Amino acid sequence: MIPLIPNFPLVDCNSNGVEDTDDITNGTSADCNSNGIPDECDINSGFSLDCNGNSVPDTCDIDAGTAKDCNGNLIPDTCEIIAGGSDCNNNNIIDSCEVLLLGADDCNGNLVPDECDIDCDSNGVIDDCEITADPTKDCDIDGALDLCQYSSEYGGVDALDCDDNLVLDSCQITANAALDCDTDGILDSCETDTDSDGTIDDCDPDDDNDGVADGDDSDPLNNLLCRDVDTDGCDDCSSGT
DSSP states (O other): OOOOOOOOOOOOTTOSSSOHHHHHHHTSSOOTTOSSSOHHHHHHHTSSOOTTOSSSOHHHHHHHTSSOOTTSSSSOHHHHHHTTOOOTTOSSSOHHHHHHTTOOOOTTOSSSOGGGSOOTTOSSSOHHHHHHHOGGGOTTOSSSOHHHHHOGGGTOOGGGGTTOSSSOHHHHHHHOGGGOTTOSSSOGGGSOOTTOSSSOGGGOSSTTOSSSOGGGOSSTTOTTOOOOTTOSSSOTTTTOO
16 A cells, blocks of 8 residues: 555645745745744734834844844834834934943933933033032032022022022021021012011011010001000101100
8 A cells, every 4th residue: 555645734834825935035035033934924924023113023124234222122222212212312222222332422321312311501511420529519409409599590580599699598507597587488688678677577576676576566567657655646756666
């Protein structure tokens, strides 16, 4: 008897009626990674990624040099950037690669080129590094240069340094609570002191210093008017006391 030859099923992953090995041998299908499976089948099955949709497995793009993979994660850099990878200066180079491989300045070691970090006073030194070099430039330790908080020239609010001594009011108050007797966050020296006695009105029981407490004074901010206790028709403070 003549033995029967087993009838093995056709391996045709792309369903084109041609054995996969023949597709590869004939050049009708590429097999860039030489795994015996047409590239289109590798991609369709999810075995190989093709993030840029060029019908070539990403690893082959990288091996052939048609796609860059600066960080060696087997994902083309362009795809990584499109997917949200950091490229702060839009030069199509992943930030970490620009720092680690191309030597971009990164004084704070956050793997982001300094040119993309905050330099609020535009002095050529990013704020993080300026503060690290001189912590007194961030007296409230909030990670922002004090100068850029209290100076409108750099986007700040002038009122935060109401006495113009180049120190945030909040830091002065933290160092000496007596500078803010009513604890409203504003230096006493910048608030109203009607009688100039050194105590601001909000903390002074007699704002106009006419000898009559504000609660009993008909006009607590005018030392010539206060009350008429003896009902003689003449204000008791008409003389200023």
